Amino acid sequence: MSIPFAQRLNQVETSAIRELFKLLGKPGIISFAGGLPDSAMFDVEGIRAASEQVLQNDSAAALQYGATEGYQPLREQLASFMHSKGVQGLQPEQLIVTTGSQQALDLLGKTLIDPGDKVIVEGPTFLATIQCFRLYGAELISAPIDGDGVQTDRLEQLMAEHRPKLVYLIPTFGNPSGALLSLERRRKVLELAVRYNTVVVEDDPYGDLYFNAPPPPSLLALSHEVPGSRDWLAHCGSLSKVLSPGLRVGWLVAPPELLAKATMCKQFSDAHTSTFAQATAAQYFRAGRMPATLAQVRAVYAERAQAMGDALRQELGDAIEFVQPQGGLFVWARLTGAHGRLADGNELASRAIDQGVAFVPGAPFFCANPDVATLRLSFATADVAKIREGVGRLAQALRG
C-alpha cells in the first residue's frame, strides 16, 4: 500500500529546469541560468539598520502574529511606493502583503480557478505560474508575443474563443522574454478585460529594473484611463528583484471582493507573511533608502545587459537573434540555424555545460507549442568580464 495522493498532482511534473540546475555546481561554470538578482548588490547595511530599528522600537508587533492582510505600516509604504510609480489613489487597504509574489499567484489560483477553467498566458511565460495554475486544474492557453509583448489581436481572438477565467501577463521585462508591452497594447489589454469581463493578472516583479528610460505605466497605473478596468485587474508586486528575495515580501492589488477572498485563502495558507520581514521592509522604505538602491541596481544591470548584448552580437553573429532588453534580468534569444549551426536550445544547453557555461533552454517556458530554438540568458549575476567570457564559451559550444 502506498499513500493515495490527490489527483491535482497529476497535472504537474517536476520541471526540466530543476534537473539542469543540479549541474550548476560544477566548478568554474559561468551561469546565465538563474532567475535571481545578484546578492553582491543587496543593501545589507540598510537591511541590518532596518531590522535593528524594528527590534528596538516595535519588537512586540514585529515578532507577534499579525493581520492576514499584512503589517499596516508596510501596506502604507507599499501604497505610497505604487503611488510614486504612477498608480493613482491606491489606499493601503486595497492591497495585501503576500509571501513573495509567488503566493499572490497561488492565492489567485485558489480563489479563481476551478478544474477545467481556461487561463491564457504568454508564450513563453514564467514556469512557476504555469505549474501553480495547473495545480488548481487550469487548462493553459498560450498567446504569442513579439518584441512589443503579447499580440493583443491574437489575445482578443483567444479570449473570444475560449472565454478564459483569467489572463496572466508579465507586461514589463517579462520572464523569460524580457519583452516590454507597448503603451498602445497596454490600453488594449485593459479594454479587453472590460469587454470580456475577464480578470487580467499583471505580474510585475521587474518593472523597477529599467535601464535608460522608465517603461510605460503599469496596467494598474493606466487603469484609471480605461473606465471599469480596475474592476477586472489584479496586480502582483515584489521586493525580491530590487531589495531581497529572502525577505519574501510581495503584494497583491485587486478589486475589493477578490482581495477579500484572497485574504481568506491566505488565512488558511500561512496565516500571514513574516511580520519580522514585513516590519524590516517597512522600516527600510521609511528610512528612505529605496531610491538609491533602485538607482544602483538599474545601473549595474544596464551595464551587464549591454555587455551581454554586445558580446552575443560579436561572438555569435547571425547564428542568434534577440531584442536588446530595456530592463529586467534576461536576454531572450533564438538560434537561427544560420550557416548550418545548431538551432536546438536543449542540445546547446548540454554542450554549453561541457564548455563551462550554463543557460536555460526556452522550450519549457511554453505551455504549448514550444519553440525549441529559444534560450533564456540572465545577465544579472555575472560581472561584465564573466559575461564576456561566458558568451565566448557559448560561441565555442555553438561551433560544436
Next chain:
Amino acid sequence: MSIPFAQRLNQVETSAIRELFKLLGKPGIISFAGGLPDSAMFDVEGIRAASEQVLQNDSAAALQYGATEGYQPLREQLASFMHSKGVQGLQPEQLIVTTGSQQALDLLGKTLIDPGDKVIVEGPTFLATIQCFRLYGAELISAPIDGDGVQTDRLEQLMAEHRPKLVYLIPTFGNPSGALLSLERRRKVLELAVRYNTVVVEDDPYGDLYFNAPPPPSLLALSHEVPGSRDWLAHCGSLSKVLSPGLRVGWLVAPPELLAKATMCKQFSDAHTSTFAQATAAQYFRAGRMPATLAQVRAVYAERAQAMGDALRQELGDAIEFVQPQGGLFVWARLTGAHGRLADGNELASRAIDQGVAFVPGAPFFCANPDVATLRLSFATADVAKIREGVGRLAQALRG
C-alpha cells in the same frame, strides 16, 4: 457582471470568531480570547543578536532565494531539536521548513485531499485546519475526545466506516481542548494508521509548553516502537508558540514521497520560507538560547494556568467544569447549567464583552455537532492579576 470565483470557496465561511475579535479593541477589555503567546516573553535580545550575526556572516545566503526545502542549517538545527525531544534517527532531509505550521497543513491538503475525501478531526479541533481542508473539498468527520484526548475506540470505528484520506490530531495540549492524549492511546493511533493504511497528521505546536512534567512522547517519537507507522505519519512543528510567531517558521516531517510532493507544492505556493527568518532561527538555536527560553515560557504559563484554574473553581464553582491543563495555552471549559445558570457559550461570550472580558465560545471548533456549552479560555497573555480580575468579570457575566 461580477468575478466568477472558484467553487471551492463555497465550502468555507468567514469565521464567527473573526467577528468576535473585532470587539476586542474595546478599551479595558481583558482578553482570554487569543490563541497567541505573550509578546512580553519574546527573547528580543536573543533574536536581535541572531539576526545581526546572520547579516554579518551570511547575508548573501540569508537575503537571497533559498531552497524550497528550507535553509539547510535550520533543517539541521530542527532535526537536532526533534532528536532532543526523543525522535530517533531524524535526518535534516526528512523535514522541510514551512511558512508557519499553517502552511504545512495547507501543503498536506493540497497534496492529499481530493474533493469529497473524508478527513477525521477531533471534535473540537483547530478552526483553521477545518477551513484549510474544506478549501480542498474535504468532508470532515468529528471524532469525540475526553480528558485523555481522542477516544481511540470511536476513532477506529470512524476509520473503518469512512476510510478517511487522513486523520488530523493535536495530541498534545490541543487547541482548543488543551487535552493530552495518553501514551496508550498514542500507541493505538499509530497502530490504526498502519492497520488502515491511513495518513495520520500530528500537529504539535504546543508540546514544548508543558508545566510540571514532560508529556508522553510525540507520535513521531513513538513511531519507532510501532513497525510501519512512520510510513503513514506526518508531523507539523512550529516555533510560533515558543519563540516568535512573527518569524513564521514551522516544519513538516513526512515519509519521503509525501515530503517530495509537499515540496513541489510549496515551490508553487511561496517558493520558499523567508531565508532571513530561517537563518535567524537557525542562529538562535546555534547560540544555545532555546533551552532557557523554553524553561521561562513554561514557568510563566504554568503559573497563569494555575491562577486561571484556581479562579474559575473559586468564582464559578459548579457552574463550570474543566480539566486543569498540564500544558499549552488553553483552558477548555463547559458550562454545566447548575443552579439554572446560563449554559450557552455564545450567549455568555456576548454578555462577557459587556462586563469587560472576552473569550471564544467553543461551538465553532466543532466541525459537526457543536457543544454550545463549551468555552475556550486562553491564560497566555494576561498576567495573574488580570486573570483573576477577568475571571471575576466572567462570574459576573454568568450571574447575568
